[in-house]
Amino acid sequence: xxxxxxxxxxxxxxxxxxxxxxxxxxxxxxxxxxxxxxxxxxxxxxxxxxxxxxxxxxxxxxxxxxxxxxxxxxxxxxxxxxxxxxxxxxxxxxxxxxxxxxxxxxxxxxxxxxxxxxxxxxxxxxxxxxxxxxxxxxxxxxxxxxxxxxxxxxxxxxxxxxxxxxxxxxxxxxxxxxxxxxxxxxxxxxxxxxxxxxxxxxxxxxxxxxxxxxxxxxxxxxxxxxxxxxxxxxxxxxxxxxxxxxxxxxxxxxxxxxxxxxxxxxxxxxxxxxxxxxxxxxxxxxxxxxxxxxxxxxxxxxxxxxxxxxxxxxxxxxxxxxxxxxxxxxxxxxxxxxxxxxxxxxxxxxxxxxxxxxxxxxxxxxxxxxxxxxxxxxxxxxxxxxxxxxxxxxxxxxxxxxxxxxxxxxxxxxxxxxxxxxxxxxxxxxxxxx
Numbered sequence: 001x002x003x004x005x006x007x008x009x010x011x012x013x014x015x016x017x018x019x020x021x022x023x024x025x026x027x028x029x030x031x032x033x034x035x036x037x038x039x040x041x042x043x044x045x046x047x048x049x050x051x052x053x054x055x056x057x058x059x060x061x062x063x064x065x066x067x068x069x070x071x072x073x074x075x076x077x078x079x080x081x082x083x084x085x086x087x088x089x090x091x092x093x094x095x096x097x098x099x100x101x102x103x104x105x106x107x108x109x110x111x112x113x114x115x116x117x118x119x120x121x122x123x124x125x126x127x128x129x130x131x132x133x134x135x136x137x138x139x140x141x142x143x144x145x146x147x148x149x150x151x152x153x154x155x156x157x158x159x160x161x162x163x164x165x166x167x168x169x170x171x172x173x174x175x176x177x178x179x180x181x182x183x184x185x186x187x188x189x190x191x192x193x194x195x196x197x198x199x200x201x202x203x204x205x206x207x208x209x210x211x212x213x214x215x216x217x218x219x220x221x222x223x224x225x226x227x228x229x230x231x232x233x234x235x236x237x238x239x240x241x242x243x244x245x246x247x248x249x250x251x252x253x254x255x256x257x258x259x260x261x262x263x264x265x266x267x268x269x270x271x272x273x274x275x276x277x278x279x280x281x282x283x284x285x286x287x288x289x290x291x292x293x294x295x296x297x298x299x300x301x302x303x304x305x306x307x308x309x310x311x312x313x314x315x316x317x318x319x320x321x322x323x324x325x326x327x328x329x330x331x332x333x334x335x336x337x338x339x340x341x342x343x344x345x346x347x348x349x350x351x352x353x354x355x356x357x358x359x360x361x362x363x364x365x366x367x368x369x370x371x372x373x374x375x376x377x378x379x380x381x382x383x384x385x386x387x388x389x390x391x392x393x394x395x396x397x398x399x400x401x402x403x404x405x406x407x408x409x410x411x412x413x414x415x416x417x418x419x420x421x422x423x424x425x426x427x428x429x430x431x432x433x434x
Contacts, residue, residue, distance in 0.1 A: 022046040071107030097142035119164035176331035188315035205329030209233030
């Protein structure tokens with residue numbers, strides 16, 4: 001009589017070459033009966049592997065095919081799962097991360113054997129290659145997202161890229177133009193065909209794609225002001241230049257335009273209309289863009305960005321990038337003590353945390369004010385005006401009533417956070433405007 005199978009052993013048999021094979025039934029998947037096969041040198045090895053698989057399968061997880069490599073899985077992820085779910089530019093970044101950083105290091109490892117130590121080793125190899133922390137971070141983030149799909153599909157029980165420790169990001173404070181340098185830059189672009197675009201980069205802190213994606217319809221009349229809606233961006237990918245909606249709610253924003261900017265746009269529009277008349281049938285501004293080429297077509301974002309260092313060098317400012325104009329806008333606003341929330345909204349940051357992490361070092365005066373406020377509240381002797389509270393309950397009640405009446409008289413014209421005095425009120429709006 002043959003030996004009885006142990007519980008969870010599945011079907012185990014020996015092949016002609018002496019190796020052992022076991023199978024376990026996965027049930028019906030997509031209308032077909034599926035089985036999982038495992039191999040080993042001894043029957044005991046195979047039986048143990050089948051027993052280890054049993055609780056995994058019972059939990060609803062379908063193990064990855066035994067010979068499926070990381071490279072094979074990632075290629076499938078790139079070609080089947082990603083297209084249509086992300087922006088073309090983002091897909092290009094994923095493809096570059098997979099082909100240049102991930103596959104050369106861990107692509108040959110079987111997916112079900114991939115461990116956090118393998119991811120750590122990949123990051124170390126990328127560091128040895130001289131790649132920056134941000135590039136290594138991007139490679140890990142790409143792998144983490146791909147393996148999250150594997151988790152969702154039930155072929156992995158854990159995301160080893162999420163478990164592995166990411167590269168440490170070195171904090172580097174960006175450069176900023178001083179007010180004097182900023183004025184030199186404005187003087188250098190005065191009269192330039194794209195003067196308004198360069199001024200928008202510095203005064204509004206717009207990204208280059210956001211500037212070039214502006215349409216005349218994005219300008220609206222508000223309540224006694226003119227506003228600019230930032231809704232899309234011009235991007236370059238392998239298909240060429242195209243308009244794309246901004247990805248996050250925070251990046252889509254409405255900005256107020258100052259009088260100089262409005263006048264600058266009026267001048268730019270008149271110049272553009274003159275160009276259109278001169279070019280005639282050659283003019284092609286199908287998207288009604290504010291900033292275009294000399295024949296109305298979209299500008300190349302990279303070429304536009306490269307023009308800023310050239311202008312700065314010719315003005316004697318040295319090398320400055322277009323992103324540093326955006327950084328300068330934020331820095332100058334912080335120097336003028338514009339609230340952090342307003343700076344975050346102006347720049348289109350996803351959260352105020354991003355703004356604080358990047359520009360928090362520019363807030364020394366705000367921190368000094370906070371320290372002074374707490375010193376006043378906690379350590380200054382209060383100045384008492386009015387009768388001393390020495391006559392018992394009646395005098396106490398009279399003083400409290402007097403203070404309450406006085407406070408109500410001061411605050412009746414404003415709406416703010418309840419139970420706070422004037423110094424801690426939020427937005428103060430006349431009661432009549434409720």
